[in-house]
Amino acid sequence: MKNNPHAFTVAPGDAIRAPAFPKSLVETAYEHLLSLIVTMRIPPDGHIGIEGLARELKISQTPIREALNLLEAQKLAYKIPNVGFRAAPLLKRSEIRDLFELRLLVEPRAAAFAAQRSSDETLAALRDMSQAMSRSVEGDVEYAQFAEGDARLHQLIGAASGNRFIAEMIESLHVHLHIFRFLYRTSAAVDAAQEHAALVAALLDRDPFAAEEAMRAHLIASRGRMERAVNAQEAADDSRPAAPRRRRRTVGANGGTPS
Ligand SMILES: [Zn+2]
The missing domain is CATH 1.20.120.530 (GntR ligand-binding domain-like)
Known part of the structure; x- marks a missing residue:
């Protein structure tokens, strides 16, 4: 897939804003974050911990932020000013x-x-x-x-x-x-x-x-x-009425790292 000219095409419109960092690091961060969000190991509306991810992937925070900007453009993450990024809520x-x-x-x-x-x-x-x-x-x-x-x-x-x-x-x-x-x-x-x-x-x-x-x-x-x-x-x-709905799937919510 890596040699396919269409691979890792986030979207033609997003590709215009090409990351300024070595693509491999942003790509690594992007793929990791995407898998955490798509599999809901970071739950809907769950906090995405940049520091934890940087430690886990052994890279700096910069490519992670770049990857988060790409995910935000795809509406898979959203930013709360002065708080950080969260995973998008599920579609209704x-x-x-x-x-x-x-x-x-x-x-x-x-x-x-x-x-x-x-x-x-x-x-x-x-x-x-x-x-x-x-x-x-x-x-x-x-x-x-x-x-x-x-x-x-x-x-x-x-x-x-x-x-x-x-x-x-x-x-x-x-x-x-x-x-x-x-x-x-x-x-x-x-x-x-x-x-x-x-x-x-x-x-x-x-x-x-x-x-x-x-x-x-x-x-x-x-x-x-x-x-x-x-x-x-x-x-x-x-079948699980005890906990409020958004708090149920919280695995990985801290630092985005699945336990
Ligand atoms: Zn299809």
Whole structure:
């Protein structure tokens, strides 16, 4: 993945603000923080302890702050002045519903346009990304990388639609990393990889109808996975009425270091 020109593309708009530090340190900090947030080892609204992370990763605080700025741009972290960074809250049920409503309006048609308009090079890049994401996902960092890969794949299809405004809209949602926070410890990565393979096959065939249908099927399946995950989350919360809701998953809240 590291040699892929699309790897570690946070988002085209964010890449303009290239970090001023050696990329490897920021990248290391970013990947570590992303895995802590996506797997919710830093819980929603949990404090992100920069000093603890610097000690754990044996790097200075500067690349960690740089990585946090990237995460803030992706709406995965937010800054409280004079306090520090916290992990973003989870999407609400109504937000999930609205997001998929919008995605189903736009992304299937974007896939159809991509089947007609994409360059062969972009289709080859999509094929490589889909194949890379079909490898087994083991561990938190790989899981976070899968979530990033999903974001890149959908953004690239948006770009391949040839419509800049469609591409910018898909990119601006920053939806994928949020979605995968709900789906940790599910078979989402395996299921999504199979759906992506069908989608990319239709794009490689340059079949706009099949591409549109495959994208719609993927989004509907993804929405179903989200609904089941949210239901399971709420059922788990309901069965533990003793503690206030936000305080329940506090592992890793201090210093961002999982115990
Ligand atoms: Zn996907």
